[in-house]
Amino acid sequence: MINIPLIDDTLAVRAVFYNDNRGGYIDNVLGTRDASESARFRPEGTVRANGVPVSANRAGFQSQADLSNVTFLEADNSGLVEEDFNDTSYTGFRTSAYWAINEDWSLTVAHARQSLESDGVFFTDPELGDMEIQRFEEDELEDDFHNTSWTIEGRLAMLDVVYTGAYTDRDTEQRVDYSDYLFAGQYLPYYICDSSVTYPGSAAPSGTCQPPNLFVDSETDTTVQTHELRFTTPDDQRIYATVGGFYSDLTLKERNDFTYVNSVNADIFGSPGFFPNFPFTTGFTSDPGPFPDGVIFRNDVKRTDEQYGFFGEATFVAIPDTLSVVLGARYYDIEVDLEGGANGSFCNSFQPDINAFGTDISDQFNGDGQFTFRGSCDTSLHQTFTQGQTLDEIMAAGLSEAQAQQVLNALSAPDKAATDGVIFKATLNWTPTDNLLFYATYSEGFRPGLLNRPGGAVGPNNFTVPFALDTDDVENYELGWKMDLFDRSVRFNGNAFYVKVDRLQTTIFDPSITNLFFSDNAANAEIFGVEGDVTWFPAAIPGLSLYGGFSVLDTEITDVLTPTNDVVEGSELAFAPGFQGNLRARYEWTVMDDYTAHVMPKLVYSGASWSDIIEINKARIDSYTTLGLSAGITAANWSVEIYGENLNDTVGQLSNSFVFDRERITPIRPRTIGLRVGFQI
Structure with a gap:
């Protein structure tokens, strides 16, 4: 760290430079696996390692098949075996400059850059030894960002004024071993096994399944700008307040190529591998294609989040230095948009690419009242339908009832995930002595909604993946204290709280519904808790200080909203x-x-x-x-x-x-x- 005063009491700069290299501690150990371990061949009732049996609707498509005539080639990671393979390095700097413009105004500008490089993974397989994992493809990450921020502080008459803004640009390139998808993905063998294995007709499966080593190449480009302006009245009055506004704009471009390395060697209906694949052309695409060899799926999306809000907080001093009430509110308006495509190669095994299946996200969420059906290898069914058409009218074009229902659902998809509203908070502060503070708080919060890439996908129990999520909302009730006791040798801070959660947003991975992660407002919940920290400076032992902290939580799912048995009423919240x-x-x-x-x-x-x-x-x-x-x-x-x-x-x-x-x-x-x-x- 370097501090340089350029002009006394007027202008100064500070800089921090760092290079942090952290050694690895996880070993990539020797192992093999083959496609016989795929979920496609797993029967109903199989009890998985987490104790949950495989249900009937998640049983393998070929769980009863005789696989004795199938040759399963093994993926072998011997070329990747390495001890302590998850090393990481951080390199970067932070600089800032402070300018006291005059007695009332100042400007602070800061800039930071960081480059992160990491290999391996930071998780292990408990079926192996401590700190051990088996990875079958390289895991690598490069993550670079730069951030510039600025703050202007000053006074306008009796008002304190603060404006702050920031701009961030972050780019990542990552390669991830995706071979574990074998254990959950029923369709994986279709892409790496001979078609005589996965679609044998009336005969027993026969042929070869290639090694199931997979990886994902991922690139992201994220830009964020934020701006906030606030005004504060003097706090030496019985009533003082802070009001202001906030704006942010985020753009995320992300492309993920799911590479099934040995799909090029599979005999698919008499042809080796798959025809070249190309992206949807309705809207955003970062690359015109064709996809690289072995890329079976590509998710190529652009997400934008725009939000603005206005906030205010007023403090009423009922009894100076003893009792005060704080009331606050925030208005928010948020829009989340999504465009791009999630494209696959399902029909490319026997014909050139026709953009079948997958999800044309730009078409789904462009709000134009039209939707083109692509869920068939028959291009004559790739017709465009219009909002207002009935199920029967859509079926008359040659679609099945399930296909027509998919179209009907998509025609009602929103243009954006939009939400607005007002949240409130109120706090009562009581300071009976200089050493005691007690407070009671009520506050509200939320997380914005979002759009689901696989919106409209239908699963068991008539569950349909929602196109858009609602906000999840919380109401927080809190009693707290700050105490300096025994001649201020002991400080005890803490609070007890109750939190009510409505429409909890939850990410779900269920390949029986779709091969993409999706989210849902899955449940309502409640949280009871007490937390605190204690500091003690024993007078009898100068130089000794003791610190302690604790958190006690009791969490529970109170209502199940998602119409499946995947969430259980009465169970605990995650990471609690x-x-x-x-x-x-x-x-x-x-x-x-x-x-x-x-x-x-x-x-x-x-x-x-x-x-x-x-x-x-x-x-x-x-x-x-x-x-x-x-x-x-x-x-x-x-x-x-x-x-x-x-x-x-x-x-x-x-x-x-x-x-x-x-x-x-x-x-x-x-x-x-x-x-x-x-x-x-």
């Missing part, structure tokens, strides 16, 4: 441990008059929780406890510290995922011992 806590003790003492030494042990505990509320996707996240210790010496212009994290080397679980029917656990970093050295010049 019943108890979390931490303890730290820091002791400082003087050494040879010029130095300050310290030692600090710590303990962290997190209780068990669940990774999801969707039964087929959820897995248990186990509890864990970690121990840490640091010790060091600080002088006037230098410091040195040795530290140890996770000294008990527990395999604590930060997260768990079961979306591909296999547990993938994200562990905490294993035992880490290091040295920190700092200088001031």
Whole structure:
């Protein structure tokens, strides 16, 4: 870090440069797999590792087939075996400049750039050894961003004025091993097996299934600009207020190429591989095609989020320094738009590309009252229908009832996911003494709605993927306190709260409905909780300070909204441990008059929780406890510290995922011992 005063009390700059290289700790170990493990061949009733049996509507298409005449070639990752393969490096800088224009006005401008490079993955397979995974394609990430922000502060008569803005541009290039899709994707064998295996007619399956190693090439380009202006009246009055406005504009362009490496070798109806594939041309596309060899699916989308809001907050001081009431409100108006395509190669096995199946997102969400049916390999059925036509009229064009219903659904798709409204908050603050503060708060919040790429897809129990999601809304009731006790040697801050959640937005992966992730307003829920932190400076032991924090949660799904059995009333919310806590003790003492030494042990505990509320996707996240210790010496212009994290080397679980029917656990970093050295010049 460098601080440079250019003009005393007027202009100064600051710069921070960093290069952070973090070693890996997960091993990619030797393994093989073949297409016989596909969900296509898995029978009803099979109990998966998360304890949820395979239901009748998710049983494999060929679960009863005799596969004895099928040759399954193995994917082998021997060329990728590596210890500690998930290393990461961060390189970047931050600069800022402050200009005191005059006594009333100032300007702060900041700029930051960062480049992130990472290999491997940060999750493991609990069926293998600790910190081990089997990956069959390279995992790589390059993530670059730059951000510029500016803030103007000043006064207009009696008003304090703050305007702040920011612009961010972020680009990522990523390659992800997608081979785990084998365990959940029933259609995968169609693309890598001979057609005599997947569509044998009345005969038993025979032929060859190629190795099931898959990967995704992903590119994103995100730009965001934000602007906020606020005015505040003097806070030395009995009534003072802050009012302002906010605007943001986000554009995300994302292209994902799902590459089935060995699809080019499969004998599909007498031909090797698939004909070249091209994107839909209705609207946005980042590349005219054809897709690279082996790319079976491409998602190529542009999403825009535009929002503006106005807010205000007023404080009424009923009793100076003792009792006050704060009332606030926010108006919001948000629009989310989506265009592009999610294109596949289903019909390209026996004919040149006709843009069949997939989702023409631009057509679906352009709001023009028309929709072109593409769900058939027969191009004579690729007809355009108009809003107002009946189911019978659509079927008269040659479509089945299910196909006609798909068209009818798409004709009612919205142009955008749009929402607006007002949320409120109110707080009562009571300060009976200088050392005590109590407050009661009511507040509201929400998350904006969004559009689903696979909107309209039909699943079991008459479930239809919604084209657009509603907001999910929360009401929060909170009682809190801040206490300085025992001559201010103890500080205890905390709160107790109840949160009511309506229309909880949840991401779902269910290949029996669609091969894309989608979202739904799945449930209502409630949360009861208490959290707090304590600091104690024992007067009897100068230099000693003790810290502790805790969180207690009781969460529950109270109503199921999605019309399937994938969410269970009474179950817990995801990532909500019943108890979390931490303890730290820091002791400082003087050494040879010029130095300050310290030692600090710590303990962290997190209780068990669940990774999801969707039964087929959820897995248990186990509890864990970690121990840490640091010790060091600080002088006037230098410091040195040795530290140890996770000294008990527990395999604590930060997260768990079961979306591909296999547990993938994200562990905490294993035992880490290091040295920190700092200088001031």
